[in-house]
Amino acid sequence: MPDLRLITFPPSLDCEFSRFLLTHYGIAYEERRHAFGYTTLTTLRHGCTLRFPLLYDGTLRLDRVQRIVEHFDARCPPERRLLDGDGFGADWRLFNSTLGGATTVLAYYHLLPERSVMVGPLSSGTPAREAAAVRRAYPAFATVLRILLRLTDAREQAARRTIRSVLDDVDRRLADGRRYLTGDRFTLADMAFAVAAAPVVWPDEYGGAVPDLADTPPPLRAMIDESRRRPSGRHALRVFRERRPAPPTS
Incomplete structure (x- = not known):
């Protein structure tokens, strides 16, 4: 072990x-x-x-x-090595903070009302007593997450605008045919972008607990379909497909 x-x-x-x-x-x-x-x-x-x-x-x-x-x-x-000249600079803030925050808001805004869909992901792999607590007290867990993430209609709309803006930026960067965001080498920027974009591209290789794509609510599914058609969305999916094999866990 x-x-x-x-x-x-x-x-x-x-x-x-x-x-x-x-x-x-x-x-x-x-x-x-x-x-x-x-x-x-x-x-x-x-x-x-x-x-x-x-x-x-x-x-x-x-x-x-x-x-x-x-x-x-x-x-x-x-x-x-993943760190390059930018290190934890502009790309890190744009992807890990800005994009990741927006996709988290968007996903939870649409998923938390779906109790039957979300009980599993919120308790997957947890100790039995914790899983039982999520099943019995799902409204309490969902309410806490709504409050912490400030899930309002206005926040959801702002998250959509942020997501599209960041994806537009990445589309422009990939337009010259580069394989990775900073050139020909895989760096932290690619990993940070792929992870932050995961809720709007829904990669099969995601290692966390999420609902099946077919169970996502229509507004979220529409955003996923839109994002997957973009060069940026395809890039995020390729990063997961090529770089995210099964982890060496016990």
Whole structure:
């Protein structure tokens, strides 16, 4: 069994980002999934932090995606390194923060009203008592997420505008035929973009817990169909298809 444990909330984009990173770096780990709320109690216990994902062992405590990148990128072979001259600069903020925030709002806005669709993803792989709590008290879990994400009609419309704006930008960057966002080499920008775009391209290789595409509500499905037709959407899907094999978990 690997010494490294990864505490996750199953659907989370940052948690999927951490899985993707560890797979890329060839790091074996054991994932421990927890329902929302229980996740932060567990990270507090094992890492003295409320943040997730948390990657830890007897000595290591990495409680955010950026720290996972910084730790392993400096220790991996040159051909696996993801950081380039931009590092955690403009692309990181645009994709990990701006786009990821918008796609999260859009997805949860449309999915949380669908109790039968979302009970599974919110509790997939979690301890039995947590899964039972999600089933019994789904309205409470959904309400907390709505409040934290401020899911209003106005926020949903703003998220759509942000998503289209960022995808437009990526379409323009890919228009010269480059294979990756910064040229001919796969970098953190490509991974960050693909993960942030996942809720609007719905890749089959997504390692977190999400509903089947056929179960997504029509407004979200329409956005997915639109995004998949774009060069940017095709790029995100290709990154998952080519770079996201099954992770080396226990």
